[in-house]
Amino acid sequence: MEHYNLLIGDVITICGTISFAVSGAFAAMQKRLDAFGVLIVAFVTAVGGGTLRDLLLGSTPVFWLKEISYSLVIIVTVILAMVFWKKIKTLKITLFLFDSLGLGFFTIIGLQKGLVYDLSPLACVALGTVTGCFGGISRDILINNIPLIFRKEIYATACIMGGFVFLLLRALGVDDAVVKVVSVALVFLIRIIAVKYKLSLPRVY
Numbered sequence: 001m002e003h004y005n006l007l008i009g010d011v012i013t014i015c016g017t018i019s020f021a022v023s024g025a026f027a028a029m030q031k032r033l034d035a036f037g038v039l040i041v042a043f044v045t046a047v048g049g050g051t052l053r054d055l056l057l058g059s060t061p062v063f064w065l066k067e068i069s070y071s072l073v074i075i076v077t078v079i080l081a082m083v084f085w086k087k088i089k090t091l092k093i094t095l096f097l098f099d100s101l102g103l104g105f106f107t108i109i110g111l112q113k114g115l116v117y118d119l120s121p122l123a124c125v126a127l128g129t130v131t132g133c134f135g136g137i138s139r140d141i142l143i144n145n146i147p148l149i150f151r152k153e154i155y156a157t158a159c160i161m162g163g164f165v166f167l168l169l170r171a172l173g174v175d176d177a178v179v180k181v182v183s184v185a186l187v188f189l190i191r192i193i194a195v196k197y198k199l200s201l202p203r204v205y
Contacts, residue, residue, distance in 0.1 A: 016105025
C-alpha cells in the first residue's frame with residue numbers, strides 16, 4: 001500500500017509539472033516569444049510554486065536542483081508543445097484547462113509537503129495554495145499579464161477549498177489515493193465552474 005501511495009504521489013507530481021509547463025509554453029507562444037523565451041516561461045511556471053515552497057520550508061537545494069528529471073520532463077513537454085501547438089484550434093481554452101489542472105496537482109503536492117514537516121492544518125493549506133498559485137503568478141508577470149490571482153476570477157480560493165477537503169477526507173480515514181484524486185478534481189472543477197458561470201468573490205469596495 002505504501003508503494004502504491006508513493007506511485008500515486010509521483011504521478012501527481014509529473015502530471016502537475018507537465019500541466020504547468022504546457023500552460024507556461026502556450027502563454028508564451030500567445031505572446032509570440034522565441035523558443036528560448038517559451039522554455040524559460042514554461043520552466044518558471046512549472047517550478048515557481050515548488051521553489052517558493054521549498055524556500056519557505058528551508059528545504060534547499062530546492063527540489064528541481066536535486067532531481068534532474070523535473071528539468072527533463074519540462075524540456076520534453078515544451079518541445080512537444082511547440083511542435084503540436086498549431087494543431088490546437090482553441091489555444092486559449094487549452095491554456096486554461098492545463099493551468100487549472102496544474103493548480104490542482106500542485107496544491108496537493110504543497111499540502112503533502114506541509115504534512116511531512118508537521119505544520120498545522122492552516123499552514124498546510126497556505127503552503128498548498130502558494131505552491132499551486134505562484135507558478136502561474138510568475139508566468140503572468142514574465143509575459144506582462146495581470147496575474148489571475150489578482151483578477152476577479154476564483155483562483156486561490158479553489159486551492160483553499162481543495163486543501164480543506166483534502167485534510168477533511170484524510171481525517172475521515174479515506175484512502176490516500178482517493179483523497180488526492182478527489183482534491184485535485186475539486187480544484188479543477190471549481191475553476192471550470194467559476195469561469196463558465198463567471199463566479200467571483202464579492203468586492204470589498
